Amino acid sequence: MKSIRNRRDGYALLFAASILLAIWHCITFMLKEVIFFAAISCISLLLLVRQSRLLYDATLIYANRILGVPSDPISTPGRQMNKDTGETVVSTFGILMGSKIYRWGLDGVHGVRLQAAQIDTERMYLAFGDAVQTMKVELLHGMTQKQAVLDVAQKLLHETGVRADITGW
Amino acid sequence: MSGHNLFGPRRLSIVAFSFSFAYMLSFLFEGRVLYGLLEMHGVNVSAYIFAAMIAHFAGLLTCGLFVRSQSAAKSIMLSGMGVCLVATVPFFFALSSLWIIGLIVSGYFSGGAVAAWGFFLRAFTPKNDRIKSCADVLIYSNLLMIAVNVVAMNGSPFIGLSLAMLCLVIGIAFIWILPVRQENDQSKTFINKTHGGIKNPLILLCLFVFIITINSGLMYQVINPAFGHLTGLVSWYWAVPYIVALAIMRNLPMTAKRSRILYIGMAMIMGAFISFMLLGRKTSDYLIVDTLMLGACGIFDLFWWSILGDMLDYSDNPAQTFGIGLSANVFGVLCGGILGMSVTSIGLPGAEVAVIALTVVCVTLVMLPPLNRQLVLLLKSHTYLAAYDNMSQSQQKDIVRQIKTLDPLTVREQEVLQLILSGRSNREIAAALFISESTVKTHVRNIFSKYDVSSRAELISTLLKNQMV
Known part of the structure; x- marks a missing residue:
């Protein structure tokens, strides 16, 4: 999440600087520079808005954590396993892994929603998607106590309405 | 005494x-x-x-x-x-x-x-x-x-x-x-349980009143000077259509639909400006324009005065609520007056001034029906919530169960919904459930989506309407 915030701040700075420079060049009647910096302002504003939305989602996911796994690997079928130094958070509204976000439950009945969850002795499998496509992720949950697994499953049911399938415990 | x-x-x-x-x-x-x-x-x-x-x-x-x-x-x-x-x-x-x-x-x-x-x-x-x-x-x-x-x-x-x-x-x-x-304790308790306060309906009403009265202010500045020569008639006839409209509105049955009356008022005010543009400046012309214009003002005024009067029940301080509502009226007249003065002071021909004024009137009046709809929904939600408070816990749970959703609510969403129905604001719900306000907002959005509604007022009226009937 820190990297998302840093990137958001960077875009905000870029936007402020480019706006100031555009105004400055406008005052001094340097048209080409004005257009150049105005274009940069527009682009940085778009990026700023996008990054701010991302940060909002990340904050929401972080604030509603169901399970937190420090430095956890996450993989998606057909893709190479990623490694991230940050904490992986499974939450009511998605998964946050470093600067990567998988969202669900943020856009009502027609948006992406958590569909199924399975927890075995090592991994947690989560399926989510909308009417068009479904995505699956698996992660090492790091839980060693059965009670902890039951607690996570209970919380998942309470928050998302999805009953986790617990196997191998 | x-x-x-x-x-x-x-x-x-x-x-x-x-x-x-x-x-x-x-x-x-x-x-x-x-x-x-x-x-x-x-x-x-x-x-x-x-x-x-x-x-x-x-x-x-x-x-x-x-x-x-x-x-x-x-x-x-x-x-x-x-x-x-x-x-x-x-x-x-x-x-x-x-x-x-x-x-x-x-x-x-x-x-x-x-x-x-x-x-x-x-x-x-x-x-x-x-x-x-x-x-x-x-x-x-x-x-x-x-x-x-x-x-x-x-x-x-x-x-x-x-x-x-x-x-x-x-x-x-x-x-x-x-x-x-x-005031007895019972009514105080009721007033204090005002379901998140009347801030939103009051803001909406103020906007509504402001838009209506902008036209009144505009009228003073645009129409009045044109009939300045009919001093004797203006002195007594000016407010007569207003009084007649008030008397008619006062005696309408309670079942009469307020929104229909609002449309009649809108038609009258537009008719007044069009008549002003097309007719001359004779006595008969004044009678037509003034009757339409002041009749509409009477309809509008009593319309929002009565809504404001109804709102007093949900207010902790009626003087504040009443004062804020009426200040929107004065502010609207003031803005309309300034607008009218600006238009007339440019020195344009009378017809062009009337066209500009009519454009302002049309633009502002178009906003009235959606505002009225929102206002009615918000006021209804207050009425429903008052009834909800008087129900037993099992009745309250039944209401939520009886209405079908597009998708079942999660336990957390049910908790949020119960708190919405008890009239709590997002901030209060967040404090009660120990979650952030943005989390509550997200749950509320999801609940809206599952009930296929677009606002809290619509949600509350959807849930409680059948029960009330």
């Missing part, structure tokens, strides 16, 4: 306010007294009127800060009217700075007195009859204003001023004998 037996508290409060309000209408704002006095001295009328209106706006807006009980409301009404009486005296003498000071002072204190009447409207008039009390006040005060106007126009502005002050004195006498009733 023989006055109590003769009138009853409700009628007493109506009479007291009508006389006081008649002074404001005939002297400060709409009447010919102040215009006559200022024109006698050849000074700029608009500056004086706008100063009084700004002061009145401030008085309405700030009254709620000082008045928190019915006894304080009575004191403010008495002292405010007393100050107005003193501040009016300089107008019998030569033009001086005391005139503008007097106008500002009386504008401010009369604003406070009007807002304070909110306490008496709530205490003495049952909810369903508030439209009648509001109509009575507006009818009586306008009739008195016509009488003062006719005297001021045909006699002397000084006689008109004396009559306006007489109205004020009679108003003060009736306020003096107004009983002060302690």
Whole structure:
């Protein structure tokens, strides 16, 4: 999440600087520079808005954590396993892994929603998607106590309405 | 207190306010007294009127800060009217700075007195009859204003001023004998459980009132000067269609749909501007334009006055709610007046001025139906929530179970929904469930989506409508 915030701040700075420079060049009647910096302002504003939305989602996911796994690997079928130094958070509204976000439950009945969850002795499998496509992720949950697994499953049911399938415990 | 037996508290409060309000209408704002006095001295009328209106706006807006009980409301009404009486005296003498000071002072204190009447409207008039009390006040005060106007126009502005002050004195006498009733604990409990407050409906109503009254202000500046030559007729006929519209609205059955009446008002106001553009400036033309315009104003005014009266039940401080609602009216008239003055001062031909004014009217009126819809929904949600509070816990749970959703609610969403139905705001729900406000907002959005509604008011009315029936 820190990297998302840093990137958001960077875009905000870029936007402020480019706006100031555009105004400055406008005052001094340097048209080409004005257009150049105005274009940069527009682009940085778009990026700023996008990054701010991302940060909002990340904050929401972080604030509603169901399970937190420090430095956890996450993989998606057909893709190479990623490694991230940050904490992986499974939450009511998605998964946050470093600067990567998988969202669900943020856009009502027609948006992406958590569909199924399975927890075995090592991994947690989560399926989510909308009417068009479904995505699956698996992660090492790091839980060693059965009670902890039951607690996570209970919380998942309470928050998302999805009953986790617990196997191998 | 023989006055109590003769009138009853409700009628007493109506009479007291009508006389006081008649002074404001005939002297400060709409009447010919102040215009006559200022024109006698050849000074700029608009500056004086706008100063009084700004002061009145401030008085309405700030009254709620000082008045928190019915006894304080009575004191403010008495002292405010007393100050107005003193501040009016300089107008019998030569033009001086005391005139503008007097106008500002009386504008401010009369604003406070009007807002304070909110306490008496709530205490003495049952909810369903508030439209009648509001109509009575507006009818009586306008009739008195016509009488003062006719005297001021045909006699002397000084006689008109004396009559306006007489109205004020009679108003003060009736306020003096107004009983002060302690609000019982039950009604206080109800008022305090106002389901997240009335902030949103009040903001919406203010916007609604502002838009309606912009047109009134515009009308004063655009239409009135065009019929300036019909002084005699204008002095008495000006407010007659307004009074007739109020009387019709007052006696409509409770089942009559308010939104339909609103559309009639909109059609009338547009008809008035179109007639103004197409017709000449003869007496018959004035009768048509004024009847349409002031009739619409009567409809609109009673429409929002009655909504404001209904809102008093959900308010902790009726003076504040009433004052804020009425200040939106004054602000609208002020903005409309400034707009009208700007349009007329450019020096465009009359037809072009009318076209510009009509464009403003059309644009503003288009916004009324959606605003009205939202307002009705919000007020309905308050009514439903009041009924919900009186249900048992099992009944409350049944309501949520009975209504089908597009997708089942999660346990967390059910918790949030129960709190929405108990009238909590997002912040209060967040505090109750120990989650962040943005989390609550996200759950609320998801609940809306599952019930296929677009607002909290719509959600509440959807859930509780069947139960109420």
